[in-house]
Amino acid sequence: MLGLFKKKTESEKLQEKYKSLLEKAHKISHSNRSESDKLMAEAEEIAKKIESLLKK
Known part of the structure; x- marks a missing residue:
């Protein structure tokens, strides 16, 4: 429950965007x-x- 409202760090946001771009590129x-x-x-x-x- 405590992790439900945890804000993502800048590096976590960038890692998600990186992964998304790689998937789209593929x-x-x-x-x-x-x-x-x-x-x-x-x-x-x-x-x-x-x-x-x-x-x-």
């Missing part, structure tokens, strides 16, 4: 490779942000 890679590459690049930027937050 699904779309079968039909539109250039769009998949854009999503992968965006996911890599988020991964860098996560890494910098974890180093602090």
Whole structure:
């Protein structure tokens, strides 16, 4: 019950967004490779942000 109202940290939010982008990129890679590459690049930027937050 206590975890029900727990706020997510910035890194948790970014990790969810990263995972979502990777899933979208994988699904779309079968039909539109250039769009998949854009999503992968965006996911890599988020991964860098996560890494910098974890180093602090």
